[in-house]
Structure formats: structure tokens, C-alpha cells
Amino acid sequence: MTNNDVLRRIRYIFDFGDQQMMDIxxxxxxxxxxxxxxxxxKKDEDPDMVEMMDRELALFLNGLIIEKRGKREGPQPEPExxxxxxxxxxxxxLKIALDLxxxxxxxxxxxxDRKLSKPELSAFFRNTDHKSYRPFMDQYLRNFxxxxxxxxxxxxx
Numbered sequence: 182m183t184n185n186d187v188l189r190r191i192r193y194i195f196d197f198g199d200q201q202m203m204d205i206x207x208x209x210x211x212x213x214x215x216x217x218x219x220x221x222x223k224k225d226e227d228p229d230m231v232e233m234m235d236r237e238l239a240l241f242l243n244g245l246i247i248e249k250r251g252k253r254e255g256p257q258p259e260p261e262x263x264x265x266x267x268x269x270x271x272x273x274x275l276k277i278a279l280d281l282x283x284x285x286x287x288x289x290x291x292x293x294d295r296k297l298s299k300p301e302l303s304a305f306f307r308n309t310d311h312k313s314y315r316p317f318m319d320q321y322l323r324n325f326x327x328x329x330x331x332x333x334x335x336x337x338x
Contacts, residue, residue: 182319184233185221187271188241190326192222194333202241208252209244211237235266242274249278268317269305272325276306279329289328 192202199215206213221237223230247253276286283302290297304315 182268182322183225184235184238184266185225185230187238187322187326188233189222190330191241191245194326194330205244205248206241207244208247209240211240211244239266239270239274242271242278246274246278250280268319268322269309271322272305272317275325275329286325289325289332292331293324293328295324295328 191197197205199218202218203213203215206218217231220229220231221233275281281289283299286302287297287299300313301315304313305317305321307314
């Protein structure tokens, strides 16, 4: 999945408008304008679509954490120092933002008939140099975001 795909899906899941998206970036001390947000959200086939960089998505996810959980005391985290934002980091940031526990994530996967064990899930959160580390593949991220969408859609207003 591209960073733009992830941003589009998160926007759709939470029904964020352009102004809310700009506000979330602002929470992470990053100013964007409506045209920038719009160009990231365009379909891949659109010639006006602009590829979202890893740092920009990391900043958005940091802003989402602040939006959902509140600003933490002390200095705010910088965007990921990794040279490449990956699906494992995206999952970790969404887990933090939504205050999800291991069982919550397993329940999300189970809700869409995808089997995932606790050891498999914990492997996604391990350090990359740990022997049990496993990459969180695109299909897992798609399934996770789909299950999250279904869960949020089914919540009473």
C-alpha cells in the first residue's frame, strides 16, 4: 500500500474533512494547505495526485495520536527516524492512536474471518533485528483497515 492509500483509507474510516485533516497535521506541528491535502487524496490515476512522503504520513499519524489520545507531556516525538516508514510502524501508530490492546486487534481480524494468533501479532511489533520480527504485509494492513472501518461503521452514533 502506498502512503496515499493509507491516508485515503484513514480519512474514509473517520470521515475526516479537509479542514480536519489540516488540523491533524497542525497537531504534529506541520502546516499543510487544502490543495496539498487534496493532491495527496486524489486517485492514483489522477495526473494531479502527489505522492505522499514517509515523513508526511508519519507526521499525520503523530497528529492522529494527539487528536485521539491528547498531547503528551514534554517534547513531542519526531517523525520516525527510520529511512522508510513501513506497515509495522503504521500499525503501531494506529494501535497507539486508537488505544487498541492485543485482543482488540485480534478481534478486528476475527471480525472479518482472518485468523491471527497472539505470537503472530506480537512479531509485527518487535524490533526489526529481533529473530521473531515479521513484516506486516500490505494484505494484513488492508484487512486491518477494512475491519476497523466495519467496526467504526457499526458503532451507534
